[in-house]
Amino acid sequence: MIIIMEPSATKEQIEKVENRLEELGCKTHPIYGEVKTVIGVIGDKRHLDNDQLMMYPGVENIVPIMKPYKLASKEIQEKSIVKVGDVKIGGDELVVMAGPCAVEDKDDFFVTAHKVKDAGAKILRGGAFKPRTSPYSFQGLQEEGLKMLDTARKETGLKIVTEVIDTRDVETVAKYSDVLQIGARNMQNFRLLQEAGMTEKPVLLKRGLAATIEEWLMAAEYVMSEGNSDIILCERGIRTFETETRNTMDISAILVARELSHLPVVADPSHASGSWKYVSGLSKAAVAAGADGLIIEVHNDPATAMCDGTQSLKPDKFANLMESLKPIAEAVDRNI
């Protein structure tokens, strides 16, 4: 940590800051510049509250040197693989998760499940609890939906990923599913993160729509600090000024997250664009950039879908996409 003092800071003020830091177990190294003094601080400051130090008279700014996350960082390991049964995310194989936005009609859902399996998906997605912007929109089939997911799992052999939106439901969702999804709007619902951290299920952690990559990794740190290290990061588009797409896929976030963290990273081109037209192009880009997997909305009959039909691929388009991804995966030393 570097503490930058104001040009007008007095010797006493500088000493007071140094004394306080030494009380906290840190070593200090002041550098007296022509205009300002800066104090280099040695020692682990991740548990220190900068806000307090900022209030010391004469302190202008504090510059952290270390990243605020530790468990999610490369200090721990180079690359981790998250196992969902026999499916490994983060290894050589590119893992594709697919299925409808929400679980609605049973027949439709099972048809879609079988078709995405045939096309090569390894994990089935489908929402039972839906976080909707309007209280008047369809909120999901709740536990009934979870049961349909469970049945689909047994029928197809696919693993299940589904979203949890309330601390009170974590246990139930964990019972019926293989991967717990934390949605973008809940990326900083810290209690939900902690609760997910207390289960033994892998967590698919979507990036918040205005979150920095550091905040995203801090959200992972919340889950991990409770003892659950099986986190799959998911880039699903950020909010920008662009209106032609619902969100903007931050393709470099895939590269940066893999540079800063050992956690696997997947991309969600469906939510990132909000339009099925762009799902194929964005999927190819994400694979070329080195994503460890994709999560794609597929619906047997998008025009009757109760949510997000606009961004769903039909099963045959999805199958074509899976084919077209193969040479790109190969070009970056992955298989699919």
Next chain:
Amino acid sequence: MIIIMEPSATKEQIEKVENRLEELGCKTHPIYGEVKTVIGVIGDKRHLDNDQLMMYPGVENIVPIMKPYKLASKEIQEKSIVKVGDVKIGGDELVVMAGPCAVEDKDDFFVTAHKVKDAGAKILRGGAFKPRTSPYSFQGLQEEGLKMLDTARKETGLKIVTEVIDTRDVETVAKYSDVLQIGARNMQNFRLLQEAGMTEKPVLLKRGLAATIEEWLMAAEYVMSEGNSDIILCERGIRTFETETRNTMDISAILVARELSHLPVVADPSHASGSWKYVSGLSKAAVAAGADGLIIEVHNDPATAMCDGTQSLKPDKFANLMESLKPIAEAVDRNI
């Protein structure tokens, strides 16, 4: 609602959309332009899911004509006043809420409480449950903090506003406080909104840091749709590219929210700026813009505060600010 068809849309495609809308109980009025056909739709479409219609072949775009919120809108009433005991928010009097970010040390907290009361604050703020970006930061005193708030209420006669961050705590927090605060990070924690909507306590609803005003009003709609109409909107700064302030106070949001909604609007200059230096100027600006109140961080000894000391005013600075707000409040026909 206006449905814009693609230039290439066929007569059959247009008819299919019209038929579907008439099934849903709407009347349709197509307008055949030189390049595109648009379909005007009459009937209440707030419960309709546009995503489904977007999937009909030939549909290019859908333009809503009505706002998606109803209970929060001016269709219901011109201006509402939220009563917190005998304190009225939204009337002629400008209501100031003040206190520390988090409830920590008992003595300090009570000193601060008495001082903000003497300076003219009507409601005491203080966090018992703190949503912190890092799992390693102080998370609040939890129920012990709530009890301190309750004691302070009895001692000072001030009303209490405090944050709730978990659906499981809503009942407990409602028991000890007068106003439930929903923080910016939970503005789209829809379950928490619903749970708060089931209490009888007023809700202080902070705007999310990347939320539009429409999304903010939709969050209010969530609470209101459960039967609780006592919402106080709170502008607390949005995320922008600026780094000199922690967030950017959207001063026009106060004006827009009052134009679109009947709900009272208060401003939080402490979180908006992240720096006590700018709290006074922003408070004046918010009052001049027509805010119904302010929520300001005040701490007896900011340098020892366990969170957000940087943005806290000392009690004497707060008292000066209260004085300096008087002529501005008067200039916009309010009293303080």
Next chain:
Amino acid sequence: MIIIMEPSATKEQIEKVENRLEELGCKTHPIYGEVKTVIGVIGDKRHLDNDQLMMYPGVENIVPIMKPYKLASKEIQEKSIVKVGDVKIGGDELVVMAGPCAVEDKDDFFVTAHKVKDAGAKILRGGAFKPRTSPYSFQGLQEEGLKMLDTARKETGLKIVTEVIDTRDVETVAKYSDVLQIGARNMQNFRLLQEAGMTEKPVLLKRGLAATIEEWLMAAEYVMSEGNSDIILCERGIRTFETETRNTMDISAILVARELSHLPVVADPSHASGSWKYVSGLSKAAVAAGADGLIIEVHNDPATAMCDGTQSLKPDKFANLMESLKPIAEAVDRNI
């Protein structure tokens, strides 16, 4: 400047960086932390190119300690007053500039000019060269417009502020006007800034719509580095995700710019909101926040205005606003 080395940086790499800095005339102070080494650098680095240093093997990041602007900073003076003839911007008096977006119809323009003068404006605004998003929109009357501005100046005694959008026009615009306006879209048109810096006319420098305050002050530095210190900063709203207003007035930018710089700061509530409905509220807020002046669009007949009619006040509304600003100005020790 602080140079942060990577955890894996070797002793040789650290020495190479130090040697390079000493060649450049700086003194270096390395601090050897538990994980990383940081190098404190003493000496004026404003002319140094960080990009080069970043390329040295082992360098992780560079943290500047000093602001990159000097002439625009408080190092030079506490507060400067820009004189436009006998009108002083930055002193006790709040200066209001008003007039139509573009100079169009001569009669209308002169009527407006007289009315804003009667209401208390000191400077007349009006565009002769208009930067329009569409090549098919009205681009301004060009030199004919400048001549109308000149005539209005003579008739009313008001000073003139008008925009210049091309380096080739700077001389001509300077001839006919009292203040050169650099628009938001040209805030980083560095050649235009330099050219304006070579005139002897004060420059009204609008903040770019996605610019940070630091970039804004660097734009001022460009003008000042050519010898022209008469800069008036103008906050005119930044782009955010909000769509109810055209832009978002960054009210704290007024406070921050006055904290970091000695230059006077005015606000443009018309462009910030894009709607006449919000101009009055935002004007009051800007004055309460401490703005040194306002620039407001006023048009005698907004419905026939060839640009930005939506955000123009009618002269009588403007006169009312001027009245209502008086007690607020007084409350912050200014007069109008």
Next chain:
Amino acid sequence: MIIIMEPSATKEQIEKVENRLEELGCKTHPIYGEVKTVIGVIGDKRHLDNDQLMMYPGVENIVPIMKPYKLASKEIQEKSIVKVGDVKIGGDELVVMAGPCAVEDKDDFFVTAHKVKDAGAKILRGGAFKPRTSPYSFQGLQEEGLKMLDTARKETGLKIVTEVIDTRDVETVAKYSDVLQIGARNMQNFRLLQEAGMTEKPVLLKRGLAATIEEWLMAAEYVMSEGNSDIILCERGIRTFETETRNTMDISAILVARELSHLPVVADPSHASGSWKYVSGLSKAAVAAGADGLIIEVHNDPATAMCDGTQSLKPDKFANLMESLKPIAEAVDRNI
């Protein structure tokens, strides 16, 4: 165009708007809804100024149905190919432009030029006029730099792309180069766009850092409306809240621009990320997404580069990248 009237709009107000539109040569179709009336307008309204109509009493909002650009849109043609001598951009071949940020040292520049040619680049980039955020940074070698570019062209046979930042230099830059680059900061320097539109040289038009795709296409429309249709769009990253990368490559912008426009689109991974570490991954992603080309910074000795060394690849890394792009290009039916 659809005009939405306020709920309170009177019959007279609606008629006045209709009359005005009919005067302007449009046909109107009012639809009387339960709450609001909307007026459908038929006829080409691209030259109409919405601001004027917005001022008519009773008008709440105006919704355009047609895109505001025409020459840049698919109405004109499906896909255009821009020819730079015998190099075709927008066809089957993926065109790579490479070279240093700025032309500085002659020897270094020529070495780099030969190396990028050997690796397969078709166009040499290099700045002679540099738009720098600080007036104290290196501003480019100006005409001397242009002459070096010209010599390199003759020596290597590569085509030349270089930036122009001042209307007064357009003629000179056009003389020495094959493609005129308009930088991100000048995307809405409308005079510069017009001046470039009057030359016969292709224009590489970078997207502004906070510009929407529509604004970018409107900038292209400015150039095209002067008669020059040879525009190459260049996505170079937009500003977001992320700080780990200098900008954020909007990968979907490549897909959207190709959907909305016939113009070829290239990507600039060097400026998009600001870090050579991410250039390779982003290049692969852009090719997979369907970009028509890339523009990449390559410098023989990045540590001595006078600008943007941080984001420059060394020639051998660039050669490796060119190799690794081949299978990806092939996977999307392109060759390189």
